[in-house]
Amino acid sequence: MQGHDPAARPPFAVTVDLVVLTVRREEMCALVVRRGSPPFCGRQALPGGFVRVDEDLETAAKRELREETGLADFPGHLEQLASYGDRHRDPRMRVVSVAHLVLAPDLPDPRPGSDAAEACWAPVSTLLDDPQRLAFDHHRILVDGVERARAKLEYSPLATAFCPAEFTVHELRRVYEIVWGVALDPRNFHRKVTGTPGFLARTGRTTTRGGGRPAQLYRRGEVPLLNPPMLRPDRAGQPVPADPAAR
Amino acid sequence: MQGHDPAARPPFAVTVDLVVLTVRREEMCALVVRRGSPPFCGRQALPGGFVRVDEDLETAAKRELREETGLADFPGHLEQLASYGDRHRDPRMRVVSVAHLVLAPDLPDPRPGSDAAEACWAPVSTLLDDPQRLAFDHHRILVDGVERARAKLEYSPLATAFCPAEFTVHELRRVYEIVWGVALDPRNFHRKVTGTPGFLARTGRTTTRGGGRPAQLYRRGEVPLLNPPMLRPDRAGQPVPADPAAR
DNA sequence: CCAAAAGTGTTCTTACTACACCCATGG
DNA sequence: CCATGGGTGTAGTAAGAACACTTTTGG
Secondary structure (H helix, E strand, O other): OEOOOHHHOOOEEEEEEEEEEEEEOOEEEEEEEEOOOOOOOOOEEOOEEEOOOOOOHHHHHHHHHHHHHOOOOOOOEEEEEEEEOOOOOOOOOOEEEEEEEEEOOOOOOOOOOOOOOEEEEEEHHHHHHOOOOEOOOHHHHHHHHHHHHHHHHHHOHHHHHHOOOOEOHHHHHHHHHHHHOOOOOHHHHHHHHHHOOOOEEEEEEEEOOOOOOOEEEEEEOOOOOOOOOOOOOOOOOOOOOOOOOOO | OEOOOHHHOOOEEEEEEEEEEEEEOOEEEEEEEEOOOOOOOOOEEOOEEEOOOOOOHHHHHHHHHHHHHOOOOOOOEEEEEEEEOOOOOOOOOOEEEEEEEEEOOOOOOOOOOOOOOEEEEEEHHHHHHOOOOEOOOHHHHHHHHHHHHHHHHHHOOHHHHHOOOOEOHHHHHHHHHHHHOOOOOHHHHHHHHHHOOOOEEEEEEEEOOOOOOOEEEEEEOOOOOOOOOOOOOOOOOOOOOOOOOOO
16 A cells, blocks of 8 residues: 555556356356457356446446346345456456356346347356356356355355245255255255254245145245355265256 | 446556464464555555556565565465455545455564555554554455454465474464464364374474474475364353463 | 473264155145 | 155264373473
């Protein structure tokens, strides 16, 4: 914070980029837009845009999210991820991007934003396969966002951000299985999440939407931390197990 | 990344701020400078400065660190912490600061940097006591940095970044105790760190610098993750236990 | 000898794993 | 009735907590 010589504070552009993750059709998906102008014209990219002089970083992230998804006040979770400011990450100029991570329930299909030629959900596995698929350094940002999301499921109630307001233990378990790419024992999982005080709140209602015996519907509880954490099994190369009840 | 209208990319200043932590004299300390110019003239602040147009963020952080500590290639750890960009965090202009976290062994007293009127180590407890003590939003940045450091000790070998190149199990345990503010059982701690393959590497040498029976000297091992993690006991209000062997 | 710190062994307890088993619904 | 998923019980195991005890130095 020293060095007040104006020459010592070169101008930067500051952007926010969004890693918006959801679970839909038994897959973890990310929101991507199709770029309509150079550089990387026609390539896919994470949604994002310039921060305005009169708005905070989180405000800018929420505004971009609203512009891309068309949702005024969306349910879900938003947090800062990290900043990316390599000298040549944008060939046009010096840009520092403050990436944010958003976890959302299965939203209605996004409405293309003003500048984005196209916005859609893309399976994360596809996006991660090819490091060149996304423009700029967005592949790295996506990798970091996905890893952050996976890690946070272990010790936080954030998996519920992928679920609708009311959900069954089965649906919550599917989130863990799909995001982590592992199979979890349904019975032990049930005991773990229902046995941790404050993690889930019963609504008293039940549903049979999964078939079989009616399941309790829960809402997210009030505890901010899951302790002891949910243990992530070794990812021993197994593909994501399919859910027979998958629609 | 949309919106290429030049009017849509207002100029920002980008800085790096540093949370440099060390353990010295049985206390966790942070590097602070005394500001020599307004705003907050005369107040303490975290070291930092403007990012130059031709350097990456991490390069800028390392440069600032070198300028403040006078060490060309310091031992320790540096990682990005988070970015702080509230509209009015700097009264002069719009600034986004990318904070970095540095964990260092007990270094020689810092050499005041070019722009800093004074640089010194201050106990973190003192700095955290008064939210107004540090300039700008540096109190918040420090809180976040300390919390990150505390969390990372649990599942990473980063506590060794606070130690000299060769250290005893006792010294490593004191790092955990001081950073966490808890007492740990020396015998269980010993079993844990020496029993986790790859966490520590024996040098074969011993030392009696703590008094008593000679202790093995270790170097940091090669594993990047401590699994299962070191469990942080409930901080039940006890003050940091003093080490009778404290110098 | 004693004090102090290093390091090992043993018991108790917690919490996860694996899996048998029963429950409640729809068709 | 049967299929399907919901939910409980229980035995085995991994690992932390607590603490008794032996080892090796300095004074």
